Amino acid sequence: MTTQRRYDIDWLRVIAIALLLIYHIAIVFQPWAMFLGFIKSNELMEGLWKPMSLLNVWRIPFLFYVSGMGVYFAIRKRNWKQLLMERSKRILLPFLFGMVAIVPLHFLIFQAYYHLPLGYVPHPAHLWFLGNIFAYVLLLTPLFFFLKKSERGRFKRKLEAFMGNPFGPLSLSLLFVLEVLLVKPQVFEMYALTWHGFFLGLLAFFCGFLLVYSGKAFWETILKWRWAYLALALGFYLTRLLVFDLAAPGYLLAIESNTWIFAIFGFGYKYLNKPSVLLSYLSQAAYPVYIIHMVALHAAAWVILPLNLPVLLKFIGIVGFTAGFCFVVFEFLIRRIPFLRPLFGLSWDFKKAATKSISVSASTQKI
Template sequence: MLRAERRYDIDWLRVITIGLLLIYHIAIVFQPWGVLIQFIQSNQSLESLWIPMSALNIWRIPLLFFVSGMGVCFAIRKRDWKSLMTERSKRILLPFLFGVFFIVPLHVFIWQNYYQQDLNYAINPSHLWFLANIFLYVFILSPVFFYLKKNENGRIVQAFKKLMKYPLGLLAVILPFVLEAIIVNPDPFEMYAMTWHGFFLGLLAFFFGFLFVLSGSNFWQTILKWRWLFLGIALTMYLIRLIAFELKTPNFLMAIESNIWIFAVFGFAYKYLNRPSKALSYLSQGAYPIYILHMVFMFWGSVLILPLALPIFAKFLLVIAFTSIGCFAVYELLIKRIAILRPLFGLKSKNKKEQILKVSLP
């Protein structure tokens, strides 16, 4: 049976992954091709940023899907199919639709105005595309998930548990990702947003994230024991990709490197982050609405900061600061406190007992 334990490392990884996505998006502002994907682009480039960003690029989004699949495995401990879909509709589908119709058009307006385009109301998933994917994954895979949960002692789950006892058993996880990379043949590999590559890779990651939690301690003990090996292999593959291939290794090698990075991240997170903290309690609530908002403040900050006569790296740091402060301020002062806004940004509504308690406190 799934144990009712709180996995703080998984909560931390969700927060960290979203934080990395924000920094990654801000780094695009300072690349010479940012405007091609409708980002506001600096006239000065900071292409050296792309060296660390290219290390993140092939595992940041897959990691988010792995973590989301893990979350579903914990969620179905006390839910049936109907309650799971109801809860995911409220927490994922509603914020996605609200963001597409009301948040994304704001940063599109800023972009259109900056580049002197005609102002048009644009309905576009933009950076929220992965929310639609996650909701579809829950809908598509939940019959499989509930079957596996019901048959935890069956041959399928028991075979996977045995496989996860050994580091070479993780090859069985990597193989489907390699096949996806070969069959779909994405160009580039890192283009996940609104592509078939992003959809199928995310589906695989979501499915295996669920299985990792369902398999119990075997997976976690394996990645804990071999985390340094995974990190060494991932770093080696990245350096080969950077130096020998100028970041353009074949897609099947990208798929292998991506998964090994993720195994290393899971191992170190399990070792060092599986503990509660006040920071985690706050950030785990705020990460989702902050991500929904961040493109608006990133574009607004770019418009204000890029024209300033400052060193380029100082501009990069200022855009990060402006985006972070703006998002946290709106979250803390508005979204968190106004009942009607909470569900629109993926937060649970406060129950009456909490509201009464808050009012009664001085």
């Protein structure tokens, strides 16, 4: 069974990772940065947080949606044993390696910067996301393969018809509203290592699978109604900003989050479903960059924050340093050294992966 690769989903994943880097760098310039384990700038840019707050209700749920979609594509050509083995290599191995080899580096940079006693206890830090995804795969694999076997059944037909209605995707927001009402998170945007983050991620992961499973009707719906979803998202955000001073109730944030996500999927499907050599490279880089970016960010803060520069130049400098650091480490170490590749979620064979990536991009230029 073959499936056409969805380049828009690849592009959106790359863009989401890039936004995550900028989001984390913005935290450095907020007064509460140290509370989250970030080195804090003495000169703040609190105004920067308003545009960042537009991202923080959907950036993590969006990545969980995309991860669930990825599992759907994976099981089209794998049985459950192959799926678990593949996900163990691609997710569990980098997660465990990261906790013992990557996370300690940025913890030690933070401790050294503030002249704290050096020490480390195994901690997932920003890699909590990978731990959650692997748990979701273990929990939901039986259900996913049950749905795969009944792909021509009544449930699939009804789901496809339901997603052909613009209220179909939006109705999924009710699940996220229910999660907020039951879990009662103190802060909606605090996803890392919380029960709220775990259950919200589980819902987004499952819904991502269901949306792709439902077939073309979902994509036609979000394509047609993308502007309406965007208008709703902007309306919810402006309400949060102007009425609630960014502290809206969790149930409103749950709805806003999903309207952003469906708008993004709609515009991505319209404009980004195209292959390119650049996409092939960035898709391969996104995962390793996610794993190493906190080391790069802390190193950048260590070097740039003490400099006698305007705060805006410091922000730009940290963005550039972090991006450059990640590029150099990925391009000249992770990508080219065979034993490092699987530790960052890549296949062993660099030359084979590069050849396959280029050939796929070249052949699909004709589509």
